[in-house]
Amino acid sequence: MERIVEIIRGAEKVLVVGHIMPDGDDISSVLSLSKGLKLIGKEVMSGIDWKIPWVFEELEEVKDIVDYQKFLNSGFDPDLMVVVDVSSPDRIGNFQELIGKVPVVVIDHHATNDEFADYNWVDRSFGACAQMVFRVNKELGVEYDENLATINLMGVLTDTGFLRFPNADARVYEDATELVKLGGKPHKISSMILENKRTEQFHLFADVLEKMKTELDGKLVYSYITQDMYKKHGCTDEDSTGFVHELRSIRGVEVAVMFMEIKPRLVHVSMRSKEWFDLSSFAKSIGGGGHPRAAGASIEGKDVFEVMNYVVPKLKEEMSRSEKS
């Protein structure tokens, strides 16, 4: 960490980049680091090469995030790119084009991180990347106000399932407490993310439940969403991010999987496990990545049924093997 803090300290114009299909921890990490760097006088741009899910639009700072095209149009000429919560270069979309042209720092906590940057601070023991950003900001001497504390807290809460997933260790609780003491508002985040659903999402979820299948005596549960289903219910992939958690919450389930055709012939596979199955290596074997209990992959050129036919048997086999060993 000391090394990357020195590199960030030495830069003047910093581009802070997150991943495609951004989640709460990623948006929190991008915005917290961007804001921290601005507070210590740097010129900063925040980039995510994907549409920001509507739930996060309540955060004013979200409108300052640019995609790659907007970044190019802005003429901003960074002397450093800091990539947060990202395990491999394909996850930053077209910002990949800057690799090799500007020095790149990565701050990440993914088990599958392949250390693709010039300077990597990768620590898999952190529940959220936002905890790592919190440490970088403090080391840089950033003074936290209520707004920055709330934005930073968002990542700590969302990546730990609001402090209840197995990654919610003592350090997570300590960081959350410290951020609340600095003015962070957990209720603002929980009401924005957990109690802000559209009725269309429930109708889509009802459809998902109807299509749900179980395997291995209920240890594996999965379902899917086609493009037609999204259209029928007036939804997009932004509306279905939490569904996989609901499936995992079923008694006896070890692994839950959602297959979502987020664009024609682009299927996102979102996976969660409960106790023992290591999803990070399984996700890697199908071209994705992630953490032991939360991982995913995006598969192009196949429809949802083709992807299920490929992934489900493979997963059943891996689960049976890993249960026996």
Ligand code: 5GP
């Ligand atoms: P989610 O299911 O919420 O999309 O993703 C769960 C976890 O897996 C996240 O930590 C995310 O970064 C990772 N992940 C999801 N999709 C991909 C992917 O296509 N490639 C890689 N490397 N990681 C992914």
Ligand code: MN
């Ligand atoms: Mn994360």
